[in-house]
Amino acid sequence: MQKVTKNRLFELLLARHKGNPYAKLSNIPNPFLLKDLPKAVKRIKEAVLNNEQITIVGDYDVDGVVSTTIMVDFFNKVGYKIKHIIPNRFEHGYGLSEKIVDLIDSGLVVTVDNGISAIQASKKLERKGIDLIITDHHTVGTELPHAFAIVNPKQHDCTFPFKDICGAQVAWYLCAGIKKELNLDINMSDFFDLLSVAIVADIMPMTDLNYTLVRHGLKSIKSSKRPAFKKLNEVLSKNFYVSDDIGFMIAPKINSAGRMDDASIALSFLLSKNEFEAENSLSLLDELNNYRKTLQEEITKKATQKIIHEHNVIVVWGEQWHEGVIGIVASKLSNKYKKPAFVFSITNGIAKGSARANAKINLHTLITKCSSLLLGFGGHKNAAGLAMKEENLEVFQEKINSLLIDTPKGDLHIDYECLGELDVSSVDLDFLSIIEKFEPYGLENKKPIFKISNAKVLKVQFIGKDKNHLKLLLNSDGFIFEALKFHHSEEINIQNIDLIVSINKNEFRGEVSAQFLIEDILL
Numbered sequence: 001m002q003k004v005t006k007n008r009l010f011e012l013l014l015a016r017h018k019g020n021p022y023a024k025l026s027n028i029p030n031p032f033l034l035k036d037l038p039k040a041v042k043r044i045k046e047a048v049l050n051n052e053q054i055t056i057v058g059d060y061d062v063d064g065v066v067s068t069t070i071m072v073d074f075f076n077k078v079g080y081k082i083k084h085i086i087p088n089r090f091e092h093g094y095g096l097s098e099k100i101v102d103l104i105d106s107g108l109v110v111t112v113d114n115g116i117s118a119i120q121a122s123k124k125l126e127r128k129g130i131d132l133i134i135t136d137h138h139t140v141g142t143e144l145p146h147a148f149a150i151v152n153p154k155q156h157d158c159t160f161p162f163k164d165i166c167g168a169q170v171a172w173y174l175c176a177g178i179k180k181e182l183n184l185d186i187n188m189s190d191f192f193d194l195l196s197v198a199i200v201a202d203i204m205p206m207t208d209l210n211y212t213l214v215r216h217g218l219k220s221i222k223s224s225k226r227p228a229f230k231k232l233n234e235v236l237s238k239n240f241y242v243s244d245d246i247g248f249m250i251a252p253k254i255n256s257a258g259r260m261d262d263a264s265i266a267l268s269f270l271l272s273k274n275e276f277e278a279e280n281s282l283s284l285l286d287e288l289n290n291y292r293k294t295l296q297e298e299i300t301k302k303a304t305q306k307i308i309h310e311h312n313v314i315v316v317w318g319e320q321w322h323e324g325v326i327g328i329v330a331s332k333l334s335n336k337y338k339k340p341a342f343v344f345s346i347t348n349g350i351a352k353g354s355a356r357a358n359a360k361i362n363l364h365t366l367i368t369k370c371s372s373l374l375l376g377f378g379g380h381k382n383a384a385g386l387a388m389k390e391e392n393l394e395v396f397q398e399k400i401n402s403l404l405i406d407t408p409k410g411d412l413h414i415d416y417e418c419l420g421e422l423d424v425s426s427v428d429l430d431f432l433s434i435i436e437k438f439e440p441y442g443l444e445n446k447k448p449i450f451k452i453s454n455a456k457v458l459k460v461q462f463i464g465k466d467k468n469h470l471k472l473l474l475n476s477d478g479f480i481f482e483a484l485k486f487h488h489s490e491e492i493n494i495q496n497i498d499l500i501v502s503i504n505k506n507e508f509r510g511e512v513s514a515q516f517l518i519e520d521i522l523l
Contacts, residue, residue: 003423013438022209031177035158036149040133041177053107056084057096059114060258062201062251066194067112067171069270074175077186086263096121113167117378122146135170139364162209168198193220200243201251206442214440228270231278243440256289259324296325312404315397317344327354338413346390355384360411416500422450424476432514452499460492485518498522
C-alpha cells in the first residue's frame with residue numbers, strides 16, 4: 001500500500017473537490033430555483049409596501065438563531081421594522097407551535113429553520129386570517145402545513161440543485177430574493193460570517209455549495225465588522241479560522257443559551273450594536289456554557305449506567321434530566337459505543353428525547369416506523385427529536401432494537417475513513433499546512449485521519465491534572481514520535497500498537513509544531 005506522504009496527501013485532498021459546480025461564488029444556484037420562493041418574496045414585498053407587521057419565528061439552536069439574525073439584520077438594512085420570536089425550549093417547545101401562534105395577532109408570519117411539521121399551528125394561523133410563509137430544510141412529512149408558500153429544498157418537486165443546506169441558507173436565499181424583488185443595494189456576502197457558523201453547527205455535508213460558502217465565511221469571521229465577531233476575534237485570538245473553531249468554540253457558546261435558558265441571549269449577542277453589548281452577552285453565554293458542561297457530565301454518567309450493551313440501539317431515560325443537554329449526551333454515547341443513541345428526559349409522565357447516529361441507517365426513517373408510539377417527532381438522518389408517554393418507553397426500546405436486530409455492526413456506525421497508512425516521517429509543519437489549505441472539513445469531507453500500523457510502544461504516560469489523558473512515545477519504522485489521546489485512562493500493556501491518528505497544530509509558549517492525536521486504538 002502506498003504510504004501517505006506530503007505529495008500523496010495533496011493529491012487526495014485536491015481530488016475531493018474536483019468538479020465542484022459551485023467552486024466560484026458566481027456559479028452558486030439562483031434563489032428563484034427554490035420552490036415557492038418567487039411567490040414568497042412577492043408576498044413579502046406586498047407586506048412591506050402595505051406596512052404590514054412581519055413576524056419571524058425562529059428556533060433555539062445555532063441554525064435557528066443565525067437564521068433569525070440574518071432576517072432581522074437584513075430588514076434592519078432595508079430600514080423596515082419587523083418582529084421576531086424564538087421559542088423557549090422549556091415554555092413553547094420546538095418551532096412554530098400553537099403556543100407561539102397565540103402570541104401573534106395579525107400580519108405575515110415567516111418561519112426560519114422550522115415549520116415543515118407545524119400542521120396544527122398552521123391551521124390555527126389560517127383561522128386567524130394570518131398568512132404563513134415557511135422556510136425550512138428539515139425532512140418533509142406526508143402532510144404539509146397550510147401555508148401561503150413553503151420554501152424547503154427537500155420538497156420532491158423543488159428544482160434547487162443542492163438539497164443539503166441548513167435553515168440559515170434558506171433564510172439567506174429568501175433575503176437574496178427579496179433584495180432582487182425590491183431592487184435593493186445590499187451585499188449578500190456580508191452574511192457569510194453568520195452562514196458559515198450555521199452550516200458547520202448544523203453538521204451539513206461540507207461539499208459543493210456548503211464547502212464554498214464556509215470557505216469564504218471562515219475568512220469573513222476574521223474580518224467581520226459585527227461587534228459580536230469582533231469580540232470573538234479578540235477573545236479567541238486566532239490568526240485564521242478552521243471549521244473546528246466553529247464546532248468546538250463558537251457554536252457551543254451560541255447553543256448554550258437555547259439549551260440552558262433562552263435563545264434570545266444568543267440572538268442579542270449576534271445582533272449586538274457595539275462592543276459593550278457584545279461583551280455583556282458573551283460573558284452570559286460563557287456562564288451558561290460552563291453550566292451546560294457540568295450538567296452534561298453528570299447526565300452522561302447516569303445514562304452510561306443504564307445502557308444495555310447487547311442492544312444495537314442505546315435507549316436510556318431518567319427523571320428530569322435537563323432537556324437542554326440530552327442531545328449532546330446522545331451524541332457522546334453514539335460516538336463512544338458506535339451505535340445510534342436515544343436519550344429521554346421524563347417530566348410529568350412525558351418523555352422528551354433526542355436521538356443521534358453517525359451511521360448508514362436513517363434515524364428519521366427508523367423513528368417513522370415507531371410513530372404509533374409517539375406524540376411527535378422530527379429531524380434528519382443523523383439527528384432527531386421525539387416525545388412519547390413514559391409508559392411507552394420500554395415498548396419503544398424493544399421495537400427500535402427489533403428493527404435493527406440483524407443489522408451488521410458496520411452499518412450502525414460509519415467506520416473511520418482513513419486516507420491510508422501514514423508515512424510518519426513526513427509529518428511536519430508543511431504537512432499540517434496542506435491539511436489547513438483544504439479547510440473547511442466536516443460531514444462527507446472529513447478532516448484527514450490516518451492509520452499507523454505496528455508502532456512500537458516505548459513509553460506510556462498519563463498526564464493532566466486528573467491523569468486522564470494518555471501520552472505515548474512510539475517508534476514507527478525508526479521514526480520516534482509522541483501521540484496523545486485525550487480522556488483516556490485505561491492502561492496500555494502491549495508492545496506494538498495500531499492507531500488511527502489525526503494531525504493537529506500544537507502551540508505552546510510561542511512554539512508551533514505538528515502533533516499526533518490518537519482518534520482510536522485498534523486493539
